[in-house]
Amino acid sequence: MAKTWTGRFKKKLDADADRFNASISFDKKLFKYDVACGLAHTKALAKAKIITKQEAAKMASGLKRVLKKEKTIDFNEYEDVHSAVEMELVKLIGETGKKLHTGRSRNDLVATDTRLFVKDEITTLKALVKKLMKAIVDLAAKNTKTYMPGYTHMQQAQVITAGHWLMAYYSMLKRDLETLECAYSRVDVMPLGSGALAGSNYPIDRNLLAKELGFARACSNSIDGVADRDFLPDFCYFASMTAMHLSRMAEEIIIFNTIEFSFIEIDDSFATGSSIMPQKKNPDIAELIRGKAGRFFGGLMASLTLTKGLPLAYNKDLQEDKVILFRMADEIKEILFIAEKFLRNLHFKQERTGKHVENSFVYAVDVADYLVKKGVPFRSAHEATGKLVSYCIAQDKGFADISLAEAKEISGKFGEDIFRLFNAKSSVNSKLTDGSTSEKEVLKQIAAANKFLRA
Numbered sequence: 001m002a003k004t005w006t007g008r009f010k011k012k013l014d015a016d017a018d019r020f021n022a023s024i025s026f027d028k029k030l031f032k033y034d035v036a037c038g039l040a041h042t043k044a045l046a047k048a049k050i051i052t053k054q055e056a057a058k059m060a061s062g063l064k065r066v067l068k069k070e071k072t073i074d075f076n077e078y079e080d081v082h083s084a085v086e087m088e089l090v091k092l093i094g095e096t097g098k099k100l101h102t103g104r105s106r107n108d109l110v111a112t113d114t115r116l117f118v119k120d121e122i123t124t125l126k127a128l129v130k131k132l133m134k135a136i137v138d139l140a141a142k143n144t145k146t147y148m149p150g151y152t153h154m155q156q157a158q159v160i161t162a163g164h165w166l167m168a169y170y171s172m173l174k175r176d177l178e179t180l181e182c183a184y185s186r187v188d189v190m191p192l193g194s195g196a197l198a199g200s201n202y203p204i205d206r207n208l209l210a211k212e213l214g215f216a217r218a219c220s221n222s223i224d225g226v227a228d229r230d231f232l233p234d235f236c237y238f239a240s241m242t243a244m245h246l247s248r249m250a251e252e253i254i255i256f257n258t259i260e261f262s263f264i265e266i267d268d269s270f271a272t273g274s275s276i277m278p279q280k281k282n283p284d285i286a287e288l289i290r291g292k293a294g295r296f297f298g299g300l301m302a303s304l305t306l307t308k309g310l311p312l313a314y315n316k317d318l319q320e321d322k323v324i325l326f327r328m329a330d331e332i333k334e335i336l337f338i339a340e341k342f343l344r345n346l347h348f349k350q351e352r353t354g355k356h357v358e359n360s361f362v363y364a365v366d367v368a369d370y371l372v373k374k375g376v377p378f379r380s381a382h383e384a385t386g387k388l389v390s391y392c393i394a395q396d397k398g399f400a401d402i403s404l405a406e407a408k409e410i411s412g413k414f415g416e417d418i419f420r421l422f423n424a425k426s427s428v429n430s431k432l433t434d435g436s437t438s439e440k441e442v443l444k445q446i447a448a449a450n451k452f453l454r455a
């Protein structure tokens with residue numbers, strides 16, 4: 001592979017060591033960013049009068065031609081993307097091209113290329129997360145009257161609506177968006193001009209470079225500039241958190257899709273069959289979303305370990321950052337993309353979810369609160385309701401099956417109106433707090449979400 005640094009060597013690099021050392025197989029993904037850095041650097045070199053205006057123009061047009069040639073370049077000839085861009089430029093414009101690397105190093109260059117890549121990925125990811133959030137909101141809007149049990153400890157707890165349940169996942173993804181914003185602000189810092197580590201011997205205008213490349217600012221310490229890879233765990237943390245959220249949702253969907261639950265129906269176009277059991281309709285897509293979460297946690301751990309104990313400044317270990325980063329970026333995009341499509345092909349079976357909250361003990365808190373409204377202290381109301389539940393279980397009955405006389409045996413405060421409590425709609429709409437499951441509150445959450453997603 002062609003090299004930019006052969007001068008002090010008496011021998012060629014061993015072929016296997018060369019292959020092991022090279023990053024071109026993956027860092028060619030940074031090609032357009034490397035050219036962009038070259039173009040910005042050319043301007044800075046001209047401004048500092050290190051090259052003439054004519055040379056700058058020649059270099060800039062050469063770099064643009066290099067960019068256009070991307071498909072025809074034989075990248076395997078080069079050690080890395082930086083050598084590829086520089087040497088292709090020299091091939092096109094000759095001696096002037098050899099001035100491109102004046103006052104810069106591959107160390108500040110690769111850090112800048114990688115940050116540009118991450119910034120673009122974050123922009124793409126924000127759109128993908130928002131698209132998924134919109135699918136959730138749309139499904140929630142169809143289900144503000146879909147009553148179902150809400151669970152704690154995987155035991156039926158209180159009545160909620162499927163819309164409310166979905167909006168919980170919307171809230172998680174909204175936090176993921178905030179994580180992305182935070183990751184963006186931290187990666188939006190430009191290392192170029194840091195040189196190998198000590199800075200540059202030329203008066204390169206780093207603010208000009210930052211502006212040209214669209215960074216918020218230039219980094220303030222050249223050693224940190226080339227050594228900092230914090231943006232990698234930041235990115236992997238976003239991916240891990242998002243994947244973890246999606247795995248929770250996937251798990252619930254898998255449960256809701258069982259015959260035992262039958263809360264939802266997955267469209268045939270998003271379900272799979274069994275090679276032996278003809279009756280099967282499997283939720284493979286949800287299972288894969290659940291299963292892939294582990295890979296992201298692995299990436300996060302790898303990203304942290306990469307810089308653990310790593311001395312300043314640049315070390316070749318850092319080349320591995322891209323292997324982790326590119327895989328994480330592709331995989332998180334893939335699951336966000338498929339999760340959106342999957343949700344758009346799933347519907348709640350309102351009649352079935354409703355069955356699960358008919359004459360069930362999910363109304364127990366409402367019963368206790370009924371007694372509180374009749375003047376019973378909550379702890380005593382809880383005790384009495386517990387006794388009522390225990391009595392019903394012993395009789396193999398639901399709340400609605402007992403007589404008022406039986407209820408009165410437990411508390412004299414029970415009246416005929418207690419039977420009005422055993423209704424999903426009124427239970428849901430009796431919730432008065434902001435963010436609760438009542439239809440009015442869920443509609444408020446949905447309206448706020450739509451407003452946010454439109455902005």
Ligand code: ARG
Nearest residue numbers: 023080106107110314318319
């Ligand atoms: N391929 C290298 C990387 O990805 C580029 C920087 C090389 N710098 C060096 N000092 N060898 O990190």
